[in-house]
Every structure is written in structure tokens, then in C-alpha cells.
Amino acid sequence: MxxxxxxxxxxxxxxxxxxxxxxxxxxxxxxQGELNKLNLxxxxxKIDRVQRQGLAATAVRVLVSEGNPERHLAExxxxxxxxxxxxxxxxxxxxxxxxxxxxxxxxxxTTPDRIHFHEVGGVDAIIDIVGSVVGLQLLGVEEVYASxxxxxxxxxxxxxxxxxxxxxxxxxxxxGVPVVSRDVEGELVTPTxxxxxxxxxxxxxxxxxxxxEKIGYGAGQRDFPFPNLLRLLxxxxxxxxxxxxxxxxxLEANIDDLNPEFYGHLMERLFAAGALDVYLTPVxxxxxxxxVVLSVACPPAQAEAxxxxxxAETTTIGLRRQEVQRWALARERVEVExxxxxxxxxxxxxxxxxxxxxxxxxxxxxxxxxRGVPLKEVYxxxxxxxxxxxxxxxxxxxxxx
Numbered sequence: 001m002x003x004x005x006x007x008x009x010x011x012x013x014x015x016x017x018x019x020x021x022x023x024x025x026x027x028x029x030x031x032q033g034e035l036n037k038l039n040l041x042x043x044x045x046k047i048d049r050v051q052r053q054g055l056a057a058t059a060v061r062v063l064v065s066e067g068n069p070e071r072h073l074a075e076x077x078x079x080x081x082x083x084x085x086x087x088x089x090x091x092x093x094x095x096x097x098x099x100x101x102x103x104x105x106x107x108x109x110t111t112p113d114r115i116h117f118h119e120v121g122g123v124d125a126i127i128d129i130v131g132s133v134v135g136l137q138l139l140g141v142e143e144v145y146a147s148x149x150x151x152x153x154x155x156x157x158x159x160x161x162x163x164x165x166x167x168x169x170x171x172x173x174x175x176g177v178p179v180v181s182r183d184v185e186g187e188l189v190t191p192t193x194x195x196x197x198x199x200x201x202x203x204x205x206x207x208x209x210x211x212x213e214k215i216g217y218g219a220g221q222r223d224f225p226f227p228n229l230l231r232l233l234x235x236x237x238x239x240x241x242x243x244x245x246x247x248x249x250x251l252e253a254n255i256d257d258l259n260p261e262f263y264g265h266l267m268e269r270l271f272a273a274g275a276l277d278v279y280l281t282p283v284x285x286x287x288x289x290x291x292v293v294l295s296v297a298c299p300p301a302q303a304e305a306x307x308x309x310x311x312a313e314t315t316t317i318g319l320r321r322q323e324v325q326r327w328a329l330a331r332e333r334v335e336v337e338x339x340x341x342x343x344x345x346x347x348x349x350x351x352x353x354x355x356x357x358x359x360x361x362x363x364x365x366x367x368x369x370x371r372g373v374p375l376k377e378v379y380x381x382x383x384x385x386x387x388x389x390x391x392x393x394x395x396x397x398x399x400x401x
Contacts, residue, residue: 003210004136006146007231010224011188012197014128015060019218020232021135022047023058034134035127037084043123050219052227057217062124073101073112076126085130089137092200093130099173100125100195107168125192132196139234144200145208145245148178148300148323154185170194177204178247178300178323184224205247205300205323210235243327243350248276249303250324253316254283256291263292266313273309274302297324329355336385340367343382357386 006012006020022028028047035045046061071079076097080090101112108115136144154165165187166174173194182188197204212235220228237245267278277297285291294314298306300323307319329348336345344360359382368375 001142001237002140003143003145003208003235003237004139004141005208005210005233005235006144006197006201007207007233008147008149008189008197010220010226010228010230011150011152011190012146012193012230013190013220014125014132014192014196015062016218016220016230017132017193017196017232018060018128018135019058020216020230021132021139021218022060022216023218024139024214024216024232024234026135026138031131031135031138034085034089034138035131038079038126038130039083040079040123040126043127045127052217052219052229055217055227055229057219057229059219059221062127064123070122073097073115079126080130085134086137089130089133092133096129096133096195096199099199100129100169100191103169103172103191103195107172128192129196133200136200139214141234143202144197146197146201146204147206148180148204149174149194149197150180150182150188152182152184152186152188154187156187167191173198176299176301184226186222186224203245203247206325207233208237208245208325210237243329246326246328247300248297248324248326249300250322251296251298251303251307251310252320253294253310253314253318254285254291255294255314255316256285256289258315262313266294266310269309269313270296270306273306274298275306333360334386334389336382336389338367338378338381338385340371340373340378340381343367343378343385345382345386347386354390357383359383359386 006017022031032045042065044063044065046063048059048061050057050059077094080093080097083090085093098112101115104115105112151166155162156165156167157163158167166189167187169191170189173191174189177198210233212233214232214234216232216234218230218232220230222228263280270278275296275298277295279295281293281295283291283293294310294316296306296310303321307321310316310319329350331346331348334345334347335342343363346358346360347354348356359379364375364378364382367373368378371378
């Protein structure tokens with residue numbers, strides 16, 4: 001599978017994304033030919049080779065002519081929908097614009113259909129968004145990933161007046177996305193850049209496992225104490241491991257003075273608050289005291305809340321935090337009928353092949369108590385029922401011979 005990873009060490013904007021795509025080998029003539037299918041006039045593309053603190057990059061500027069009208073979301077949807085672009089490009093581009101419109105509408109107290117697209121939705125943003133989607137398709141990218149996003153501070157002048165940075169629409173778009181503060185005055189992540197990445201990226205965090213084939217740098221317009229560049233890596237993942245890569249936060253604490261009776265309560269609260277895994281590892285600590293390492297794996301967005309919960313419920317005065325990655329198999333819940341009742345079965349697949357099945361404990365336990373049978377018997381019946389159901393599905397898909 002071909003994937004793309006946006007390394008946003010200096011932030012991300014629409015033109016930086018375009019520059020990175022072109023710098024990574026996107027053919028300008030072919031790309032502009034696809035953009036011409038929009039039947040959009042009133043702009044000119046300026047593509048230059050530049051340097052940012054000694055690093056070579058590609059800078060893309062969308063030069064808009066005077067008097068271009070503001071557009072509503074419906075007008076942009078119609079423009080994209082009636083174009084000759086591939087259906088997937090049209091659908092994805094409209095999805096990005098809708099996400100952007102919803103964010104703008106929320107911060108301005110209105111509805112998406114009433115949003116006027118000027119700074120974020122004029123000709124330049126149409127080219128940024130559609131051009132990014134087109135570019136990724138032309139490079140053969142099937143999945144997109146991105147790094148943690150850095151945010152600056154200060155103010156920006158726009159049609160609505162003087163707004164704080166990060167821009168309110170950008171903050172709205174970045175809900176649930178890991179971010180980090182940079183002590184720099186200026187806009188590092190623009191609303192358009194945020195809309196593109198949060199719509200397209202499957203995950204945000206460390207570099208995903210990949211074989212790098214192409215690297216590109218897209219240049220930003222402003223000068224910062226660091227190279228104002230967006231780095232793009234394009235490559236392939238191993239065809240033998242078709243599993244989703246997820247970035248998680250791992251919180252850990254060494255504890256040797258907590259009442260052991262409290263751990264069960266703590267684990268229940270952590271799982272209820274969004275932890276994906278909680279476990280205890282016995283260790284021998286200072287002064288030869290027995291203790292445990294409490295480990296909590298969670299989505300990055302839940303890390304702070306779970307850390308506060310650990311501090312509230314335990315005696316620890318410090319927590320270690322690190323970003324980790326995991327391969328996650330595709331999962332689904334299937335309900336099967338057993339002689340004792342309905343049981344949910346968790347099914348994990350790799351490349352469409354069933355790798356493991358696990359009857360839901362609570363379902364099996366409830367039926368075992370209700371029917372007065374051993375728990376292991378309900379488990380066996382659930383496994384048998386699932387296999388029968390799979391065989392019937394296979395026969396139905398195969399059809400009559």
C-alpha cells in the first residue's frame with residue numbers, strides 16, 4: 001500500500017501541501033491539466049524553487065485576479081460537482097470544504113450554508129484543497145498520515161477583524177488531534193491546512209512504518225527561526241501486514257505505597273474515561289520494596305484527563321509519558337445465536353482474513369448464570385455458532401454451482 005506522511009515540523013498550509021506534493025515528484029503539467037477540469041478562471045499558478053535556511057523546496061502561490069467573487073458552500077460544491085474530475089477527487093474535495101465550512105460556521109455562530117468563503121474559500125482555497133486531493137491521487141497515495149501539529153501565537157488580520165492565533169476555525173478543526181505549542185509569533189497551521197489534513201489523515205503522530213520512496217519539501221511564505229517547510233514522505237507499507245497504524249500515548253508510574261484494594265477501582269475508572277489498555281507489572285523498587293508499574297495506553301486526546309485521574313486516585317507524584325505506535329487489525333462485532341441465547345463475538349481480520357475471534361465475556365457470563373451452565377460451555381457454543389455463520393456466508397457469496 002502506498003502511503004504519505006506529512007511531517008509538519010513548521011506547520012501546514014494549503015500552499016505548503018501543494019509545494020510538498022510537487023517537490024515529491026508530482027508532474028506539474030499533468031497536475032495543472034487535472035485542475036483545468038474545474039473550469040475555474042481568475043487565477044494563475046506560480047511555482048518556484050526556493051531555499052529556506054539552506055534547504056531547497058518548492059513554493060506554490062495562487063495569484064488571484066481582482067474582483068473574484070466570494071462563494072458560498074453550495075456554489076463551491078456545484079463547481080466541483082459539475083467538473084470533469086474523477087468522482088473520488090470530487091467527493092473528497094467536497095468533504096474537506098464541508099468540514100471547513102462547519103468549523104467556520106461554529107466559531108461565527110451561523111450555519112455552514114451561510115458562510116462566505118473569502119480568505120479560506122476563494123479561488124486560492126479551491127486550488128489548495130482540490131489540488132491537494134488531485135496531487136495525492138496522481139502520486140498513487142492510498143492512505144495519509146501526519147505528525148503532531150505545532151501551533152504558534154499572536155494575532156492575524158482577516159475579513160472578520162483581528163483574530164487570535166491559532167485562528168478559531170483552526171482550533172475547531174484540530175479537536176481530537178495532538179498538537180504542541182511553539183514559542184513563535186505567527187500562524188503555523190492555517191484553517192485550510194488543518195481542514196485538508198484532518199479530513200485526509202488516518203492518524204497523527206510518529207512516522208508510520210514504511211519504505212520511503214519519495215521526499216518533498218513545500219515552502220511557507222513567512223520567515224521563522226526554523227526552516228518554514230512542510231516535509232512529505234511517500235512510500236509503501238509491507239504488503240504482508242495490512243493493518244492500521246495507530247499512535248497512542250503510554251502513561252506509566254512506579255507505585256509502592258498504594259493500598260492494593262484500590263487498583264480494581266482505578267482500572268474501572270480509567271477504562272470508563274477512555275483508556276484502551278490498563279495493566280500492572282510487579283517490580284522491586286528502592287529500599288527493596290515490592291511495587292507495581294501502572295501502565296495506561298490511550299488515544300493522545302485523552303492523555304491529560306487520564307493523567308489527572310491517576311494523580312487523583314493513586315499516591316504517585318509523577319507520570320512518564322511517551323508516544324507509541326501499534327498495528328491494529330480491523331475489528332467488528334458479530335452477533336450469533338447459541339442454544340443459550342445471543343452472544344456478541346469480536347472478530348479481528350488481517351487483509352480480510354479472520355485472524356482471531358473472541359466471544360464477549362459479559363454476554364457469555366450473563367447467559368451462563370441465567371441458564372445455570374458452565375461459562376466455558378457458552379464460550380464453545382458461541383465459537384461453533386460463529387463458524388457455522390461464516391460457512392453459510394461463504395456459501396451464499398459463492399452462489400449456486
